[in-house]
Amino acid sequence: MRWSILIKALLAFLILGHSLFSAEKGDTLVCVHGFMGAPWNMHFLAKNLRRDGWDVVNWKYPSRDRTISEHGEQFLLKLIDLAERKPGQPIHFVTHSLGGLVLLSALNHPSCPQEAKIGKVVLIAPPIKGSSWGRWVGQFSLARWLAKDFSGHELMTQLNFDDLGNFPDSLEHILVIAGSLGINPLLPKGNDGTLAIHETFLSTPHEHVVVKRGHKTIVFSKKVCGLILQFFEKEKI
16 A cells, blocks of 8 residues: 555656646747748657657748748747747747748847747758859759749849848857758858858857758758757757
């Protein structure tokens, strides 16, 4: 009887402890996929973040059908809704490629809620300084047809995305993860097949990590997932 009571007490402690941990950690974290992507691209990361106690939103948007600023305005509506659900609580982000530019656009919109400007941000392979590969591909009519005339056109023509502004100083921390497993001869040594590493640096303070992964597969990397979980657990990697 005594052992039965002890076992029940232990189980109750474990369940209660997990609930308290989840409630404390359960801030909102939004995943944003890249160009010609979908939420399934971020599923691996989202699944592991949920398992770690985060309230994950895997946001979907039609990446080819609007400009970056228009995507940012649509994303803004989602951020306002999330902020109203949990007022005062920070919203965190994990983005891939174009998703980082969409986030940047939304954060610089005058109506962006403060909750979205005080969390942590992970940018995976963001084309912050533009994409020389994208501009080269943009010479071909088939590529332009596939990419359409909106964000795809911007990715294939703009030298940089300074027009979107900078990430707010109020953000707690920013981590950029770039890939280096690329053999694209048209890019400098040190690329992910789509972006050169130097094209992923921000002009504002941030941490920067390079992993041996390609542009499309980097979001499925266990190492990248581990870096993200560690980043959200600690102030510095």
